[in-house]
Amino acid sequence: MEFWSFIISHLDEIRDQTIEHLILTIASMVLATTIGITIGILLTRFEKLSNPVLGIVGVIQTIPSLALLGFLLPVFGIGVTPAIIALFLYGLLPIVRNTYTGITEVDPSVKDASIGMGMTNAQLLRYVELPLAFPVILAGIRTATVINVGIATLCALIAAGGLGEFIFRGISLNNQHMILAGAIPASILAVLLDATIGFIQKKPASKRTWLTIGVTMILILIGFFATGSSSESSKLVAGFNSEFIEREDGFIGLNDRYNLPMEIKEMEISLMYRALYNGDVDVIDGFSTDGRIKEFNLKSLIDDKNYFPPYYAAPVVNGETLEKYPEIETALNLISNQLNDEKMAELNYLVDGKKQELSEVANAFLKELNIYASIDAGKSDKPDIIIGSKAFTENFLLAHIFAQVIENKTSLKTKLQLGFGGTKLIFDAIRFGEIDIYPEYTGTGYLVLLQKSSSDVTDFTNPDVIYKDVKFEFIEQHNLHWLEPLGFNNTFALMMRTEHADSLKITTVSGLSEYLNGK
């Protein structure tokens, strides 16, 4: 029932996202079909090219979707354009291959007789090859469409919208209803599109062409009218990740506090900084210790109304693990309070900006503390301890540091399991004992995992108060132990390009609000 009430309360959003999703899929498929069939036909006419071209198109297909989006980012920026290009590239292979195969497999005697009766190349294609290859080509289009409905969910990560927005927000917040609100319409869409193409396929040849054109036009028109009305203009464009948009301590609360009317594009954390640097967006929600602040010359806006809670990082350890290996605590306490904001930002920069290896940066840092650890820590096949991390540089680094310290100071073997896609995912992993340790932030623990709000304690901005509270509640509720904090406060910060902020004379979030509200 809760699910239905969620669906009903989010109906508008679901409708918009479904339409966005449909547009992404249809637009990319129209492109992929036109160009794919053309390439396929050309390959049958220039046989020598068929192997290399099919090879290249096949290789594109094997590029992981997120990586492909990443490649396109520097050239096409973020938003719908790179998303459609990526989907188009993915749709190409099944269509090119099926067109090529369909045409080359037309019965040679039929071709021979047709050429023999005097057909030109174009007539052969029109009257013989295309009609006979049609079922095979259409099967290719069907495959590509269903694949693309799935991949289009990823486009939410580069601010292209679509049902992926719900899915990714749902994953990062562990909101099952939200995940389903994205996943179910996406599945229905896939089934419906597949059925539509199947329906067209069964119709007699004479009606098929017009039916195809008709259906495509209708879908495009739906999309056109649906989106045409919803573009508002705002002075600045913000790029936020899905977790920040939906979190209580994210944009919702921030907007309440400061009033920031901005157009918001949803995108993946790791793509955000570059999008800001490229000028695709003007404001992002960065982390105050991120290495790319320095690399891309960005400016953190001062949180002058003390909205953002403290996010002190500390190792969180599974209670059973700690009981079994109490020496972990002693080892990890060696690095407590050894990292301040500047130090952490510098380490992050070494990885993000200077492209140094994570394990080397972690190792060099420990050397400064006179801990001479092995650089190869965290690679055991039979680990005593599994160390997890969320999917961003700072967490990767901390996980490496944990592994190296533990292996150096104890006889335990560790294994790294990096890159969990969201707070709730990694939280579940440690609760169910799939990992033993991961770095977490006090603010996140308090607001997201314990689901408490700023009014539940007397002094919300006091780091110690929050730390003590999460430490206590985590043991009580989940048998998870917060060890000593590492020292730095990686809180959210709104960021802009330094020269942009300077030209608008914005230094604080209040300043941003004044600019946006035209005061």
Place this chain on the structure above:
Amino acid sequence: MVLLGPSGCGKTTLLRLINRLEELNSGTISIDGEDINQQPKEQLRRSIGYVIQDTGLLPHLNIKQNIELVGKISEREISREKVNELLELIGLPNDILSKRVSQLSGGQQQRIGLARALATDPEIILMDEPFSALDNITRSQLQDDFLNLKHLDNKTILLVTHDVQEAFKLGDKIVLLEAGQIQQYGTPLELLNKPQNEQVELFLKNDKFILGLQTSSHNGASLFDYLNNGEVSTKDKQAAMDNFFKELG
């Protein structure tokens, strides 16, 4: 005219050179004194009928559409009357027009293949083993019907076959090919009675008896028919056979 020879002797290649499905390396082919390379390939092919063993009918179209397509590609309308006339000619009922190719028997498909080739009234028809894929009974029936088609009498027909009996049954003239060379060109009787070289003799050896029956004429009919005629007395048949064996040597 029949192009006869064992497989791989070049008879199909020779046929395909005429409608330029294969290109000449050297030499020229002329039709009515005009070099075939002088006109566009497609135009040349449209003026020549082409019938092949596997019929090459389009499986996604019905029979009517298949026949009409020949006209469509050269922007010539093939009228309803023309289609009916063709059907009558090849002895198939009208209701076949709306059927798909796959609903037809092999023999019917081959008849349609012929009808398609005739649809534009070409002067020349090339036939590449048109009857080879059929069973014995259908084949000889189709061969008989084909021989009796008055419509074909003043057309030039080139038929390729490896079947000696078929060649002798259908051919006015036979070109016997072997290893890419013409071994002999002549009427069936000439080939049988005056083989120009050893190859020709060898090639026809096994079939000599039955061919003799087919080709030798006796009182204006073929000996074969004469022997099968119930009105002829046994004595006369015996005399005809004796005469035949004498001729055969």
